[in-house]
Amino acid sequence: MKRAISIISRVLLSLLFIFGYFIYPDMVQAKKANNIVELKEQLAELQAQKQKQASAKAQTQSEINAKKNSIYKAYQEKENIKGEVEDAKNKISESEESISKAKVDFDNVLKYYQVSSKNNNYLEYVTDASSTTELIMRIKAVERVTDYYKNKITTLKNLIVEKQNLQVELNEKDNQLSSAITTYSNALDELNDQMEAIDEIAEDIDSQIRAQEETIKYYKSICESETQALSTCTNDPQSFGWRKPTVKGRVSSLFGYRTFDNAFHPGIDISGNAEGTPEYASAAGRVAAITHRSNCGGNMVYLHVTVNGQKYTLVYAHMLEIKVKLNQIVTTDTVLGTVGGYSTSTHYSKSGYDRCAYGAHLHYGISTGWYHVDYHTWSSFISHMIDPMKTGFPSKGVYWYKR
Ligand SMILES: [Zn+2]
Structure with a gap:
């Protein structure tokens, strides 16, 4: 009452x-x-x-x-x-x-x-x-x-x-x-x-x-100021400079337009590693998306990272295994997953494999800004891509042995 x-x-x-x-x-x-x-x-x-x-x-x-x-x-x-x-x-x-x-x-x-x-x-x-x-x-x-x-x-x-x-x-x-x-x-x-x-x-x-x-x-x-949009404020870890996504490797395919398949290559391919080799976050940040595309890309991890105050979205494709979870905070020591990349008939049924990879390699792309790479932001993500070679890789074909 x-x-x-x-x-x-x-x-x-x-x-x-x-x-x-x-x-x-x-x-x-x-x-x-x-x-x-x-x-x-x-x-x-x-x-x-x-x-x-x-x-x-x-x-x-x-x-x-x-x-x-x-x-x-x-x-x-x-x-x-x-x-x-x-x-x-x-x-x-x-x-x-x-x-x-x-x-x-x-x-x-x-x-x-x-x-x-x-x-x-x-x-x-x-x-x-x-x-x-x-x-x-x-x-x-x-x-x-x-x-x-x-x-x-x-x-x-x-x-x-x-x-x-x-x-x-x-x-x-x-x-x-x-x-x-x-x-x-x-x-x-x-x-x-x-x-x-x-x-x-x-x-x-x-x-x-x-x-x-x-x-x-x-x-x-x-936030950096009281007028900064709240959606852009973050307390995720930041990096000052880039590290390589694998300990060892060589760039086997460059970023940009390729004549051999007459297509735009949205990143670089890193070869020289066997299947199952660990792949690391090249900068500190957060796991923004985890997707699988059997048509092309296979298992993919997207990261939102901040390097020298600039926000980037990174993509790792053709992975054999994924070892992180969505929204997980990552440092440059975090293993995201392992190298995959075969699409031969014997391996094709394995999860993570896709139709456009031939041989174990990491496809690695960088875009400026943060995108959730969904239906709405995919084209923005692609149009803001930059050449990963600028972040400190040796020339195509030249091996490195530390990150
Ligand atoms: Zn590629």
């Missing part, structure tokens, strides 16, 4: 947001930041929301305090009324006692006047007078006494009526206070639920602020 009320409060708060009182924190996440400057703007927005939540909280708290105060006052008033009712009751019983007492007194007084045991005391008393003057005096005296008690009893009876009316009035007041307390308590429950929802949102905002601060800290450590 509490939960249901909380959800309703949240809905109400969301409505308040629509009317501009709150900005619901999820709104910030909807937008994607492109650089650190934008991340910082989002953080500022979150902090502004936190402020708004804090003032909403303060506002709700003061409303809660006011309601509690009203309830306290109503209870105090009820306590006072209880005392007044008690007083009225006491007055009534006191008056009732006084009336009984007055009646007894009156009887006693009449008895005092009694001169015979006959029934009509008063008459005996009066007719017993010895003279007219005494008779008149006796009549007057009895009248006065009678009036006195009559008045006294009337006054007391009036007082009882007055106090009974007061009691009715006080009970009414008490009922009003009780219903006021119920109203205040309901309002207080609502405010408490509202407070709970505000606290939950505030917690959400706090956790978003912490996450945003972490994100900013992270990107500050990997």
